[in-house]
Amino acid sequence: MSKSSPRKRAETHLKGALRRMQTDKGALAGTGIIVILIFLAALGRFITPYDPNEQNYDEMLLPPSLSHPLGTDQYGRDIATRIIYGCRYALLIGVAVVGIHFVVGVSLGLLAGYYGGYVETIIMRLVDVMLAIPSVVLAVAIAGFLGGGIQNVIIAVGAIGWRAYTRLVRAEVLSAKEQVFVEAARAIGCGDLRIILRHIMPYTMAPVIAYTSLGIATAILWSAALSFLGMGAQPPTPEWGAMLADGREYMQDGWWIATFPGVAIMVTVLGFNFFGDALRNALDPKTEKRI
């Protein structure tokens, strides 16, 4: 009904999306969580009086209290402090990993979708190969062989997630190519580069951008999993996954050790998922099936 009524028409695509997002509770919650996360990552050190790594054997395994709101771990370190310092790692890993995914995935997707033929065959076979190996299996293999450390986690998780972007972008480019405006651009004499950058790219970006937020969530989950398995950030780095792994043996002595880092991961991931979900719905309710 009334698919293009002028009232609706008066909004630009982006404005409409923003308006829809403002009324979406999930989007508000997501935005709130992300803002808090960025705030803690930037200014968290000024909030907490403790050092994240200093061991204090007088205060081992203390339950949550006023001075240690989330308790202390087996080395007497304040868990709240470590979680606050962990925000930086979560954001750093999430953004860096998605950066790799975005650059690699989007350019391969554009190439495959636009040129087709052999270029497409080669790229998509490569994606098939990558899709044949379960992501954690591959990430575990890569991280395991590269050795631990944040940097290697980023490489390992970065190496596996781009395939989703390639598929997504390629599908979008193929649908863009069926849009008459792309042929219309050729009809007025546009070259390949202009068509890709000016006409196709903007068309494909809406779902990709929404997916990016979901991608950050996934990247944080995977990297925490790697750290948890002992192939990522190494103790005493206050990375959430590593904290969990570290405190796992003490969980019968103190439920708080394993619980709160997990809550931190969950809330962060939930925030990015909320935001990405809302963004995706706002930009195009139909993209869900294309991924």
Add this chain to the structure above:
Amino acid sequence: MTENSILLEIRNLKKHFPIYKGIFRSAAGWVKAVDGISLKLKKGEVLGLVGESGCGKTTAGRSILRLLEPTAGEVLFYSHGQAEPINVTTAPPKVIKKLRQDMQIIYQDPQSSLNERMTVGSIVSEPLLVHKIGAPSDREQEAEKLLKAVGLEGDHMARYPHQFSGGQRQRIAIARALCLKPKLIIADEAVSALDVSIQAQVLLLLKELQNEFNLTYIFITHDLAVVRYITNRVAVMYLGRIVESAATEELFNNPQHPYSEALISAVPVPDPDYRVRRILLQGDVPSPIDPPPGCHFHPRCRYAEDICRNETPTYRELSPDRFVSCHLADKLNLWSFSK
């Protein structure tokens, strides 16, 4: 240059699409979308290319502009008073780019032929930018002038396509097509998606612009009433071939090909007293992958004889400027609609 000189000549143009099958994706067959069409187009003429869906009219239009690579044949474009025409089918990319200034296209669906992410101003002036014509401010002025010429306001420049109705979008598309001052415009079902009252507005506009800018049109459509209204000459296509071409009124009054006859008789007439028994064709259009032998139309033709089943009819000039591709053309007494 006289008004009657040739602008475009199409010689035996073909476009076949391969159908891939199997592991090695070898071509298992061909869709003969356009299978050898020849036409001449004079300057200032409006040529209608009509036929039902799948007859190849749209593919023909795109092959003429070389938005699709033709499989065979020649498209000769006589521009800039040169004695030697440009062969569009073989011209190098540079020449093609230059040629885009002379040949433009308007599409059927104004929803998808305009880039949603660009403002109307930049859509209309993009051709100038691509061909590096004028300074930015000139281009903007030109775009504004064009928008006014097609009946829109100058202050629509900063808006986006989705803020306009279907008819207005089609006006924007027309402004873009006019931007490079082309000599030839191919209108591919340009008014088919529009509501009746809006369609009439756009048809009138196209007619006005033709006089104003001295344009030549190829009007691709399935709507015979529109064709009769706007064209001087018509070519009727069936399964990738032209079965008949003639001056518009000639064709509508005295079709010489059984398909044209049936096609015209099938069009509903907005007049309750016009009662006529229609010629009902049997069955559907056959697949262009495996068209019937002989005359493509023979399985549905009520006059078909043995020769039609076995021999492909030649496309011949029956009388001056009147071409038919039917074995029986001069023997049949087809329905005359001239009363």
Add this chain to the structure above:
Amino acid sequence: MPPVLEIADLKVFFYTDYGVVKAVDGVRFHLNAGETLGLVGESGCGKSVTAMAVLGLVRYPGRIVAGEIIYHQNAKKVRLSGLDPKGREIRSIRGNDIAMIFQEPMTSLNPVFTVGYQIMEAIILHQRLNRRQAREAAISMLAKVGIPLPEQRVDEYPHQLSGGMRQRAMIAMALSCRPSILIADEPTTALDVTIQAQVLELMMNLKAEFQTSIIMITHDLGVIAGIADRVVVMYLGKVVEEAGVREIFYNTKHPYTQGLMNSVPSVRGKIRDLKPIPGVVPDAFALPTGCSFQPRCSQVSKMCRTEAPPLTEVGPNHWVACWLHS
């Protein structure tokens, strides 16, 4: 002829995020037994929504907010507008007493079931036949609508049929329970003109055989002129003119109907100049005051701007909603 369907003061509104769209705003017409009623108008005039309302198929965010839809089932009067849209009563009427065919033959059949199965489903539901009998009935319906090799086609999937064949299958499905009313929503718009001629001919033949009354929704005045007995013209959710088909074409009263007539070229007769209606259809969320056609009307008066004209009878069975004629 007694009426089989009466619609009075029907209002269907859509409550969207952007505001209320009065898609159907006080529509009034009736359908007589055995006649073909043409419902004409451009996109967005509410003709399809009216049809959907008859069967209770208006979907969220749309709602029937007022009006009566009365169906004369033999001697009984059934008030369709009062029935629960998901309830048993309306369902026993859908497809059985009142059937519908739609514009898009390509998407109107379920791709995962065979054509025969989809026809049988309605037959089994409404006629209490067993599977074998229903299958026989489906095959004979397919034969009736001119589908070659019906015993074979009955087991084929929609994608194996051409557009024309699918529309025939839709007609077979719609007529399989011998409905007394067939609502055809732009049934030939998506078809090629030679196929359209076949399908229209088929519909008219079957109408005679099955004694079905038809509401033919279309924007094509040619189709209307060819098959309708009576015509209702709609603009922006309202009926602007209603009359017999010759009366509508030769004694056109409403300026909008006149504008439509002057906008269509024809393959017959003298080539006339087109005189299109100026302007565009107004924003559905902000309808003009008074007569909704007044911003585009060439014969507008002061009255038109302030007050909506009522539908009045200007000749025998000729109704017009225009201040020029009251």
Add this chain to the structure above:
Amino acid sequence: MGRYLARRLLMLLPVLLIVTVLISSLVYMSPGDPVRVMLGLRANEEAVAKIRAELGLDRPVYIRYLKWLASTVKGDLGRSLQRNEPVTEMIADSLPYSVQLAFFALVVAVVLAIPAGVISATRVNTWIDNFLSFWSLFWVSMPGFWVAILGLLIFSMHLGWFPVSGQGGPIWTLQGLSYIILPGLILGFRQVAVIMRLIRASMLEILSADYTRTARSNGLAERVVIYKHALRNAMIPTVTIFGLQIPEFLSMSVIIETVFAWPGMGRMLVDAVLKRDYTLVQGIVLVYAVLVVLINLLVDILYIYIDPRIKQE
């Protein structure tokens, strides 16, 4: 149909071949010497050299790869560097456990997700839809290993409902079942979330499709329209995307297996990586790839059954 499957099978071979190249090169490029890990830091050079020669590690990379490939084709994946047992046998021992767990979880997922997705789509924007949507987003956002740990902590250690971890015999015995329930449910619930979202999205689109309108206009009951006409169509995109989700599903199972000390392939993989048991890792990754590829083939077969348009090909 047979030819279609044959073609699909044939297309899988190059994919698997490239997978072997990929994992082998990963192994060869990685730093650290497995022999030294085996023998400890204080091993003397001679012993190292000897073992290297024994294992064929002194040969050029491509020869090692080709030899490995040749024996792999014959079903011999080499010997574990750590335990000196045949990798093939080790995998054959652990694979059934992984399959059991995955199967249990999938059954849980499908049984719960389909009604949840349908309910969500048919009651769009009501409290139940919002609740289910939130619930699914919640599950997708929770780190699997953390849920597993919490589950262990609460249900096994604290409440004592289930055994703490490990595996307790065939799952058709009560004891075996008691071991699989917790990891199986945790693995399954995440998939419920994923599948439910897919079904909801495609149902929403299909419920406003033209053919749904046709079904309604024929007088079919809403229940028939939803569960027969719409759901069957909604399964098409759902199955497609679910096929793409298989690797993620197996990924999660690796983590769950590790936390619950489930004696499957996933746990063995993590172990092997930590101990730099390259031959074992190579073997397991290959088997995982074969699994993914085979499940995708199964999905394709399912697809033929659901979507009649495929049969035509």
